[in-house]
Amino acid sequence: xxxxxxxxxxxxxxxxxxxxxxxxxxxxxxxxxxxxxxxxxxxxxxxxxxxxxxxxxxxxxxxxxxxxxxxxxxxxxxxxxxxxxxxxxxxxxxxxxxxxxxxxxxxxxxxxxxxxxxxxxxxxxxxxxxxxxxxxxxxxxxxxxxxxxxxxxxxxxxxxxxxxxxxxxxxxxxxxxxxxxxxxxxxxxxxxxxxxxxxxxxxxxxxxxxxxxxxxxxxxxxxxxxxxxxxxxxxxxxxxxxxxxxxxxxxxxxxxxxx
Amino acid sequence: xxxxxxxxxxxxxxxxxxxxxxxxxxxxxxxxxxxxxxxxxxxxxxxxxxxxxxxxxxxxxxxxxxxxxxxxxxxxxxxxxxxxxxxxxxxxxxxxxxxxxxxxxxxxxxxxxxxxxxxxxxxxxxxxxxxxxxxxxxxxxxxxxxxxxxxxxxxxxxxxxxxxxxxxxxxxxxxxxxxxxxxxxxxxxxxxxxxxxxxxxxxxxxxxxxxxxxxxxxxxxx
Numbered sequence: 001x002x003x004x005x006x007x008x009x010x011x012x013x014x015x016x017x018x019x020x021x022x023x024x025x026x027x028x029x030x031x032x033x034x035x036x037x038x039x040x041x042x043x044x045x046x047x048x049x050x051x052x053x054x055x056x057x058x059x060x061x062x063x064x065x066x067x068x069x070x071x072x073x074x075x076x077x078x079x080x081x082x083x084x085x086x087x088x089x090x091x092x093x094x095x096x097x098x099x100x101x102x103x104x105x106x107x108x109x110x111x112x113x114x115x116x117x118x119x120x121x122x123x124x125x126x127x128x129x130x131x132x133x134x135x136x137x138x139x140x141x142x143x144x145x146x147x148x149x150x151x152x153x154x155x156x157x158x159x160x161x162x163x164x165x166x167x168x169x170x171x172x173x174x175x176x177x178x179x180x181x182x183x184x185x186x187x188x189x190x191x192x193x194x195x196x197x198x199x200x201x202x203x204x205x206x207x208x209x210x211x212x213x214x215x216x217x218x219x220x221x222x223x224x225x226x227x228x229x230x231x232x233x234x235x236x237x238x239x240x241x242x243x244x245x246x247x248x249x250x251x252x253x254x255x256x257x258x259x
Numbered sequence: 260x261x262x263x264x265x266x267x268x269x270x271x272x273x274x275x276x277x278x279x280x281x282x283x284x285x286x287x288x289x290x291x292x293x294x295x296x297x298x299x300x301x302x303x304x305x306x307x308x309x310x311x312x313x314x315x316x317x318x319x320x321x322x323x324x325x326x327x328x329x330x331x332x333x334x335x336x337x338x339x340x341x342x343x344x345x346x347x348x349x350x351x352x353x354x355x356x357x358x359x360x361x362x363x364x365x366x367x368x369x370x371x372x373x374x375x376x377x378x379x380x381x382x383x384x385x386x387x388x389x390x391x392x393x394x395x396x397x398x399x400x401x402x403x404x405x406x407x408x409x410x411x412x413x414x415x416x417x418x419x420x421x422x423x424x425x426x427x428x429x430x431x432x433x434x435x436x437x438x439x440x441x442x443x444x445x446x447x448x449x450x451x452x453x454x455x456x457x458x459x460x461x462x463x464x465x466x467x468x469x470x471x472x473x474x475x476x477x478x479x480x481x
Contacts, residue, residue: 004367179342
């Protein structure tokens with residue numbers, strides 16, 4: 001029964017267009033999920049190698065603050081802080097002691113600075129060039145782009161599901177007349193929609209993978225690593241939530257069917 | 260035992276807080292081995308009556324009995340089972356799935372009938388295709404068929420689960436005279452072989468084939 005219904009929905013040329021739309025949506029959603037990684041790696045590639053260590057080091061700007069060993073140990077417990085150490089600079093007539101806070105990655109320095117700022121500890125960066133400043137600015141908009149892409153992608157999928165169901169309305173009503181129960185029809189509806197989505201998803205993921213693993217790295221001369229866990233969760237959510245919404249009402253049109 | 264019986268049947272709709280009476284005090288029995296023609300002008304309630312018999316709609320008041328079983332209080336799943344097992348539908352617009360072949364359209368109702376397995380489905384489909392004379396068109400899609408051929412597929416599909424009741428709503432409405440006669444002959448043959456066939460139609464040709472003609476006027480049977 002299901003094979004026949006899936007074959008029927010795939011034979012409809014309009015649904016092939018929806019498959020193409022889903023391919024595009026899944027490519028865009030997965031690019032959006034991994035956009036922070038792409039942006040970060042690109043900017044990271046622009047920071048000179050010799051300054052990478054300094055780029056992730058902060059110093060306490062207020063010379064009057066003296067941290068005890070206990071304070072330093074407490075600081076190390078903060079996420080992303082790798083080490084806290086005292087650096088002694090020998091000046092002409094005196095020694096200057098600086099407390100350095102080593103962060104795991106230069107991209108997390110702003111976050112740590114904000115945390116320490118809230119604790120009354122003002123910090124400065126040992127190294128900050130135009131690329132780092134550029135990254136800080138773009139980071140604000142990047143998250144907005146990511147969330148908007150996912151929301152728009154989800155809505156696109158939802159509207160597509162609703163239209164697919166609209167197009168299949170007459171066939172579903174026919175099934176009702178032939179004696180298919182509403183629960184069976186709902187099952188068929190879910191399976192038909194998932195069939196279209198899964199085809200679009202797999203082709204979309206393959207194309208995204210080619211773009212992510214080969215095209216972007218070659219163009220930007222960087223190495224990328226996909227956040228698989230986040231990708232899987234978000235891809236499932238952008239499919240399941242519209243599926244629930246669309247199929248929840250999928251058989252409501254049937255009850256009014258008459259000849 | 261009557262195949263179908265309606266006792267004191269009333270059907271009303273609410274339209275903008277106004278009650279519209281569609282069927283008024285319907286008392287009728289439909290027997291096996293008979294072909295009934297329900298005639299009447301547009302708006303007389305013919306299709307509503309057919310929808311009610313087919314469990315697609317419910318009476319506002321009164322009883323509908325199919326094989327002496329009262330239908331009105333049955334759950335949706337039970338009504339679906341009755342439609343699957345007892346009733347075959349034929350429509351004016353054929354209502355074939357355009358993305359399925361002739362064979363697949365005929366098989367569609369069989370998938371939910373637990374009495375069928377794969378082999379018996381194929382055997383039954385073969386039998387029905389031969390019955391309606393479409394052996395050479397079995398792998399064709401509805402768009403490749405003539406109107407008469409499409410209606411024959413629809414009749415074959417209606418017979419897929421061996422129902423004892425056939426409900427036909429203007430089955431020859433979209434057909435030329437030759438095809439109209441062919442379809443009516445098939446339906447007559449079905450009634451003579453034991454089924455209760457009920458046809459709603461404007462066409463006077465149907466009267467020639469009917470064992471009994473019922474006239475509906477403003478929701479009342481004359």
